[in-house]
């Protein structure tokens with residue numbers, strides 16, 4: 001049985017199915033669930049980066065009317081911050097302060113205002129110790145990490161002999177590139193509502209991973225995961241900081257248990273600079289060796305990044321270097337420096353975004369050293385297979401991306417000479433870079449139900465972090481079921497629904513679409529089996545392959561009059577529905593192919609030669625990312641990634657006071673992100689890519705590739721405009737002059 005082409009809604013630029021809810025305020029975010037008898041939690045955060053709490057005086061706070069509890073290390077119930085997967089948490093178990101903004105208490109009151117007021121009255125005296133804050137002063141303490149980098153790869157990897165490859169190179173580029181701490185700043189802050197019914201815990205939580213949340217909270221509280229349910233219908237941006245469970249989530253549950261009422265705990269913007277992760281500072285050394293003809297003979301990418309004193313996070317800056325260019329000698333290393341700051345975490349393309357700034361800048365430097373066009377240099381080192389894994393690509397359209405990008409941008413008109421292009425007094429620069437991000441996939445499940453009224457409901461745990469999961473999964477489900485999209489409801493965001501992975505690593509589309517597609521197909525097949533086994537059906541005894549499913553009808557391919565509706569089949573069998581529950585897992589293709597999305601980024605900048613101000617004035621991004629599930633949401637997703645990259649290149653920088661370890665610019669007034677005036681018309685193009693190996697629908701993720709290469713392309717454009725190579729992000733005007 002087939003679904004007819006007219007059902008082909010996958011790929012169409014369908015408007016967001018949740019768009020109306022979102023713009024009318026009907027979309028319910030985690031802090032917005034109406035819960036009876038709600039109490040309000042506010043955390044108290046440390047004002048020092050290292051030391052001990054000598055005294056914590058809560059007397060004045062306790063006198064505030066409406067205060068229900070003040071929980072500190074002096075009275076907190078036992079919990080284990082070390083248990084479960086993911087980050088080590090701080091759950092008020094002792095008086096040790098490990099970083100600035102660590103939660104050291106929770107005040108609960110009957111209103112938010114009373115809780116905030118009471119929290120402001122808590123007096124804390126510290127035995128302060130001098131924190132280690134500055135990574136660049138402590139590079140001599142860098143150590144080899146215990147853990148692996150994403151993709152289960154080792155921190156260090158070596159192919160061939162890089163030292164030899166550099167020694168024999170005709171031309172070498174050896175430079176150090178640095179990136180600062182950056183904070184995620186999603187529009188929706190971290191927010192949790194915790195409610196207990198007996199020994200069962202229900203959490204409404206702003207999270208990228210409801211199932212991970214459930215496991216982690218159960219583990220640290222020492223309760224059976226079956227007793228924990230997590231719901232999250234809408235997430236107002238995550239970018240990685242909501243990809244794992246942080247301390248405030250179990251703290252909300254602890255507080256709710258204590259006061260025997262539901263507790264809502266929302267972190268303020270300022271409170272998110274420390275306890276919920278950030279992109280760590282990096283120092284990256286890139287060494288490239290090449291022949292006169294521009295063939296790479298050596299590629300070394302060595303990264304050092306910060307971690308906390310009590311936990312480990314590796315920013316995998318060297319990851320792309322393992323696969324992006326053909327080179328016989330590739331070496332990548334990752335080292336960590338422990339600082340008295342919170343544990344860093346995943347931030348949009350962790351490693352690929354920060355690492356591509358260094359590697360793609362170095363490739364541009366090499367292009368200038370060789371006097372070869374930057375695109376041509378990349379083509380001369382085009383990796384026909386994955387150079388480290390020695391595996392074929394499941395699909396790769398990077399050549400097409402370069403070609404299309406160059407055409408759309410008008411690259412052939414570029415005079416490579418720095419400072420050669422002007423617009424009046426302004427210096428104009430054009431730069432480009434390669435984009436790449438791996439395609440991850442994890443087991444995911446979905447349940448599809450075709451109902452007696454001819455509609456369908458498909459459920460799959462999962463999350464929509466603003467990316468369009470509701471919309472694209474509605475499309476995938478509708479096509480598999482042979483139903484119009486307006487007859488299909490896709491639901492997500494509840495751990496009572498079939499299990500799915502975290503919405504991180506750009507893997508929701510690939511993982512969940514596989515399950516939704518297969519579940520939809522199976523439910524439709526069950527309906528067909530009912531029909532062809534039924535003498536009363538016009539499809540009785542038909543061969544499955546001769547039947548078409550379309551618009552809620554089954555019909556014979558060669559005899560359109562032999563048809564009946566889904567409702568008719570279910571009604572005759574006196575059934576409320578047919579349903580299918582499917583788990584879709586990655587298989588042996590994972591060992592046979594290397595799987596990545598690729599793209600190219602083209603930037604135009606305009607630099608004021610007097611002030612050094614850089615403005616991005618034009619952008620073309622081209623991507624080969626498998627099957628695009630929705631042309632509109634995909635376009636938006638890539639634009640979002642590029643905007644994020646413009647912020648990374650020109651603005652974002654979390655500044656920490658080196659003496660006290662306090663973030664100085666801990667709000668959106670001082671932490672600069674791009675606004676509309678900073679963003680030019682961004683043109684995104686997809687090249688058609690049919691990947692038959694990667695997963696049932698040939699889908700690659702697009703959540704993160706958009707930011708990769710962006711900072712590099714801008715740095716390269718700034719060099720082209722000014723002749724000044726800025727190797728330290730962000731590229732602020734003081735560095736350009």
Ligand code: MOS
Nearest residue numbers: 240347348504505
């Ligand atoms: Mo993404 S940084 O994997 O949420």
